[in-house]
Amino acid sequence: MIDFTFPPEVEEIRMKVRQFMDEVVRPRWDATDQEDRAEVVKTIGKLRYKAKEEWGLWLPHMPKEWGGMGLGPTAMAAVSAEAGKVGIGPFVLNAQAPDEGNQHTLEHWGTDEQKEKYLRPLCEGTTRSCFAMTEPEVAGSDPTLIKTFAYRDGDEWVVNGHKWFISGARGAKFALLVARTEEDPAIPQAANSCFIVDLPSPGWTVVRDVHTMSGGHNHCEILIEDLRVPAANMLGGQGQGHLLGQFRLGPARLAHCMRWLGQAELALDLMVKRSMERYSHGSYLAEKQGIQWLIADSAMELYQSKLMVLHAAYKIENKMDFTSEVSMAKHFVANSLWRIIDRAVQVHGALGYSTDTPLAGMLMQARWSRFADGADEIHQMRIAQRTIAAWNDFGSTKKATGDLPL
Numbered sequence: 548m549i550d551f552t553f554p555p556e557v558e559e560i561r562m563k564v565r566q567f568m569d570e571v572v573r574p575r576w577d578a579t580d581q582e583d584r585a586e587v588v589k590t591i592g593k594l595r596y597k598a599k600e601e602w603g604l605w606l607p608h609m610p611k612e613w614g615g616m617g618l619g620p621t622a623m624a625a626v627s628a629e630a631g632k633v634g635i636g637p638f639v640l641n642a643q644a645p646d647e648g649n650q651h652t653l654e655h656w657g658t659d660e661q662k663e664k665y666l667r668p669l670c671e672g673t674t675r676s677c678f679a680m681t682e683p684e685v686a687g688s689d690p691t692l693i694k695t696f697a698y699r700d701g702d703e704w705v706v707n708g709h710k711w712f713i714s715g716a717r718g719a720k721f722a723l724l725v726a727r728t729e730e731d732p733a734i735p736q737a738a739n740s741c742f743i744v745d746l747p748s749p750g751w752t753v754v755r756d757v758h759t760m761s762g763g764h765n766h767c768e769i770l771i772e773d774l775r776v777p778a779a780n781m782l783g784g785q786g787q788g789h790l791l792g793q794f795r796l797g798p799a800r801l802a803h804c805m806r807w808l809g810q811a812e813l814a815l816d817l818m819v820k821r822s823m824e825r826y827s828h829g830s831y832l833a834e835k836q837g838i839q840w841l842i843a844d845s846a847m848e849l850y851q852s853k854l855m856v857l858h859a860a861y862k863i864e865n866k867m868d869f870t871s872e873v874s875m876a877k878h879f880v881a882n883s884l885w886r887i888i889d890r891a892v893q894v895h896g897a898l899g900y901s902t903d904t905p906l907a908g909m910l911m912q913a914r915w916s917r918f919a920d921g922a923d924e925i926h927q928m929r930i931a932q933r934t935i936a937a938w939n940d941f942g943s944t945k946k947a948t949g950d951l952p953l
């Protein structure tokens with residue numbers, strides 16, 4: 548029999564996260580002047596202290612020896628979907644991008660010294676990090692094109708290049724930097740290596756916080772000029788930067804989807820609530836068939852999104868091949884998120900377009916979900932390739948559609 552329930556201990560954590568977000572985080576965050584940087588920093592510090600010391604909700608995705616809660620991917624879906632209902636929620640739990648992905652990466656690829664120096668304080672919440680791969684001059688969708696180049700000089704690597712959209716770069720204590728180290732690799736995927744860069748460092752210049760359609764959110768442009776990195780700071784082996792990036796991005800993509808579930812659910816809740824309160828042409832909006840169709844479409848898409856995320860998480864947890872399922876979930880949830888928030892804006896009318904509800908900000912944030920961490924078209928390309936390969940290998944496409952017992 549298939550059991551669609553969480554074990555009692557996971558359900559207990561899920562409800563605790565919900566309570567913490569509802570009773571502590573949201574009221575405090577809503578009362579914070581988010582234009583005032585000093586107040587924001589103070590609020591986050593206080594909320595993180597409460598999460599860690601008073602509620603025991605800290606680092607849910609990391610093993611206990613790193614001060615975490617030791618939750619696996621399916622339990623993380625429950626936690627992140629709850630925390631994701633408040634924009635700042637994952638950060639309060641120290642489970643935000645890009646640190647969450649960097650923590651997993653360091654845990655898996657780091658040497659003991661690298662873990663103690665970089666992972667330990669990151670887990671304790673005393674530092675932040677960033678992940679620097681994308682470049683303005685070449686397509687981020689194809690990391691084999693990376694131009695930032697590192698050459699060996701004695702016990703150091705010397706790096707030159709240009710990065711942008713590096714989330715959290717301002718204030719980060721270190722960066723995981725992907726750079727080309729091989730002039731003539733055996734395969735294009737073996738051209739890059741990854742380095743841990745202490746910040747600030749001479750040769751690493753934050754040019755600007757790239758302003759986006761939803762404002763400035765510390766996604767920075769970085770100029771790298773004769774940056775010197777100790778050879779001991781290579782993370783993983785030489786030429787393994789692509790492999791490491793793929794290792795990091797697979798689960799990190801799903802972690803995004805988990806947070807997006809919370810955002811999508813919030814949008815649907817707001818849409819239904821508004822439709823039951825707003826009266827026009829003789830009835831409430833909720834009683835109009837045209838609005839019911841919008842509600843139904845959003846409900847179906849959220850349901851599908853949850854199933855896809857849980858199934859992909861289940862595959863990761865059980866050490867099964869998860870690449871296709873994560874690709875499908877990433878594409879589907881990102882697009883559903885966009886549509887679900889957009890429908891909620893529609894039902895709110897002018898109010899939805901205003902910044903009096905969280906919907907406008909959520910919609911603008913949701914827009915990047917369809918191309919960052921793998922653009923829609925790249926995932927579609929890979930999904931199609933795997934589906935064709937399944938047909939070629941097994942005479943059936945079944946393996947490429949979740950490989951479910953159906």
Ligand SMILES: Cc1cc2nc3c(=O)[nH]c(=O)nc-3n(C[C@H](O)[C@H](O)[C@H](O)COP(=O)(O)OP(=O)(O)OC[C@H]3O[C@@H](n4cnc5c(N)ncnc54)[C@H](O)[C@@H]3O)c2cc1C
Nearest residue numbers: 678679680681686687688712713714915918919920922924
């Ligand atoms: C909010 C935000 C945060 C980010 N944070 C980080 C970060 O912390 N670190 C980091 O390194 N990067 C980060 N990025 C960058 C992100 O990973 C890239 O935007 C992404 O990899 C796509 O690369 P690109 O923008 O260069 O688009 P491109 O690769 O130029 O692609 C543009 C479009 O072309 C199309 N396309 C590309 N290739 C193909 C193809 N083969 N077939 C069909 N269509 C194709 C797609 O429609 C795609 O959307 C962030 C981006 C955003 C928006």
